[in-house]
Amino acid sequence: MAPAEPLTAESLRLADPAATVDEIAERLRESVYKDLRRRGAVVGISGGVDSSLCAFLCARAFGPERVLGVLMPEGESASDTLDLSQVAAEAAGIETVLEDITRLLEAAGCYERRDAAIRTVMPEYGPDWRAKIVLPSLLGGSRYSLFTVVAESPEGERREARLTATAYREVVAATNFKQRVRKMLEYHHADRLDYAVVGTPNRLEYDQGFFVKNGDGSADVKPIAHLYKTQVYQLAEEVGVPAVIRERPPTTDTYALEQSQEEFYFSVPFDKLDLCLFALNRGVPAEEAAAAAGLDTEVVERVYEDIERKRRAAAYLHAPPLLLAELERSETPA
Amino acid sequence: MQSPDAIEQEVRRFLKDNFPLSADGVVLDRDDSLIEVGVIDSTGVLELIGFIEERYEVQIADEEVLPENLDSIANITRFVGEKTAASNGAG
Numbered sequence: 001m002a003p004a005e006p007l008t009a010e011s012l013r014l015a016d017p018a019a020t021v022d023e024i025a026e027r028l029r030e031s032v033y034k035d036l037r038r039r040g041a042v043v044g045i046s047g048g049v050d051s052s053l054c055a056f057l058c059a060r061a062f063g064p065e066r067v068l069g070v071l072m073p074e075g076e077s078a079s080d081t082l083d084l085s086q087v088a089a090e091a092a093g094i095e096t097v098l099e100d101i102t103r104l105l106e107a108a109g110c111y112e113r114r115d116a117a118i119r120t121v122m123p124e125y126g127p128d129w130r131a132k133i134v135l136p137s138l139l140g141g142s143r144y145s146l147f148t149v150v151a152e153s154p155e156g157e158r159r160e161a162r163l164t165a166t167a168y169r170e171v172v173a174a175t176n177f178k179q180r181v182r183k184m185l186e187y188h189h190a191d192r193l194d195y196a197v198v199g200t201p202n203r204l205e206y207d208q209g210f211f212v213k214n215g216d217g218s219a220d221v222k223p224i225a226h227l228y229k230t231q232v233y234q235l236a237e238e239v240g241v242p243a244v245i246r247e248r249p250p251t252t253d254t255y256a257l258e259q260s261q262e263e264f265y266f267s268v269p270f271d272k273l274d275l276c277l278f279a280l281n282r283g284v285p286a287e288e289a290a291a292a293a294g295l296d297t298e299v300v301e302r303v304y305e306d307i308e309r310k311r312r313a314a315a316y317l318h319a320p321p322l323l324l325a326e327l328e329r330s331e332t333p334a
Numbered sequence: 335m336q337s338p339d340a341i342e343q344e345v346r347r348f349l350k351d352n353f354p355l356s357a358d359g360v361v362l363d364r365d366d367s368l369i370e371v372g373v374i375d376s377t378g379v380l381e382l383i384g385f386i387e388e389r390y391e392v393q394i395a396d397e398e399v400l401p402e403n404l405d406s407i408a409n410i411t412r413f414v415g416e417k418t419a420a421s422n423g424a425g
Contacts, residue, residue: 146380163380309375
């Protein structure tokens with residue numbers, strides 16, 4: 001059903017951010033204390049706006065003394081990742097632990113396996129090279145999205161090669177170690193403190209499957225999974241996430257060459273995609289969404305299709321382990 | 335050079351062998367959109383490209399990776415026919 005008000009870029013802004021913050025804090029307390037019966041929260045902080053906002057919301061809900069921020073940089077993290085993570089934690093007033101995960105990743109063969117996969121399509125790719133995976137923009141035409149590896153030699157020379165299906169899967173499987181190792185450490189700290197693990201995806205990421213199953217997709221509670229990215233920025237400003245974090249472009253921070261989320265997964269700028277997702281969820285026709293987002297109707301139609309396609313692919317990521325028979329059991333007393 | 339019928343049979347066999355949904359009793363019409371029916375996803379497109387390049391010894395350029403060339407059995411059959419003809423002509 002279309003909303004009564006015509007769609008504009010302002011449509012998904014929260015009317016009362018302060019009230020939304022209070023509501024989330026209340027629900028976090030209920031979820032963690034009553035449902036999960038844990039006494040605080042662990043948040044993996046990346047220096048991005050999502051995890052920073054989660055740290056602030058947890059500090060608001062439980063008190064900063066019951067929140068632990070885990071900082072988990074690795075050899076290929078952006079140079080400002082650690083600094084920004086510390087800025088966020090300090091501003092939220094929470095304690096942190098630093099866990100450099102480089103050696104764990106080396107032991108798992110993360111870098112070695114990934115580099116071997118890249119070399120199958122780019123034989124000259126060496127250990128000192130840096131790489132990222134990019135998708136062409138959906139704004140450009142009706143081509144299928146093809147994953148391309150972009151690599152830079154130590155001398156600064158750039159090369160590009162289209163990934164084969166096998167190479168793509170190998171690269172993704174290897175780099176997924178990063179998110180899974182981080183989650184393992186978050187649960188380590190949660191276990192020793194009797195805390196719950198907080199997942200930090202926003203609505204776009206959650207809906208579209210932009211997370212690693214049993215990696216950053218794993219958590220006990222996800223306080224901002226219902227918020228559009230635009231709303232995340234709004235709340236981040238409301239709770240006092242420092243401007244240096246709010247003004248940083250969204251990044252995956254997964255590959256050594258700097259890579260925006262747009263290049264890797266979303267194919268259109270997040271603010272436009274945010275509005276398209278909101279419009280699609282409300283049954284707004286592509287033509288009206290196009291006018292609000294400043295895009296051509298054809299582009300919005302492609303974005304709508306892409307959203308539906310990613311949702312289908314994300315079903316596997318969201319699926320819990322499937323049981324093949326119903327389990328009979330007695331009622332657990334409350 | 336293979337006939338369109340032979341190409342179509344090979345494409346159908348490739349889809350059936352490699353993508354679970356098409357193997358699960360789903361009969362694809364020649365014009366069904368493979369993406370819309372859910373037979374292949376974006377990684378599946380890469381697999382399809384790999385299959386065509388290897389089996390028919392042709393190179394597919396990025397600008398040819400279009401739904402009108404790859405999104406249905408009819409489109410793939412026509413596209414492969416054109417590519418192999420061009421390749422034979424060039425060779």
